[in-house]
Amino acid sequence: MFGGSAAAVALKNRPTHGIRIRPGLSNATPARYDFGMQLSDNDAKYLGLAIEQAELGWNEGGVPIGAVLVHHSKDGDKVLAVGRNQRVQMGSAIRHGETDCLENAGRLPASVYRECTLYTTLSPCTMCAGTAILYDIPRIVIGENRSFQASEEWLRSKGTELVVADDATCIGLMDRMMTERPEIWAEDIGVETSDLRENSADAHTTTA
């Protein structure tokens, strides 16, 4: 998805498959990165709504991950739902940003999902990717995948189009959580906080 040898060099620490967990950074200031996909104006707008949800979730004491489901039709785009990770707020085991958004959208015909884009501030976990695959959502716009990546190869193998924005705001939200509340992040992805520390010695990556 990122062409050119320069990009390949920049990406040398990024695994092409498996799970990546970035355990936390020494500096919570989000870095500006010089690669990532250019978003269309509409994609940027809807990803912005997802970021608003992530920020809202963080301010509620939760995991700062947000999502938006947008339906595309000949009449234009329609935001069907927004959502945010509700693990802390609702004591939920399965309301991640994406699943909360899909739950908020309620029951939809299969034909609608197949004309939607799912926007999410963080690369989907396998649970959320599985939900997107189940409903045949053809396209996912991802705010960033530096902090976590577990499902992109699987999604692509199912024909899902992925757009990775590498957005600095999304990265910053995750940095802040990993620095200030690593325990809620560990819980969210089904690991112990000590697992995150052990991973920190492993170049930010875990392959499973």
Ligand SMILES: [Zn+2]
């Ligand atoms: Zn998830």
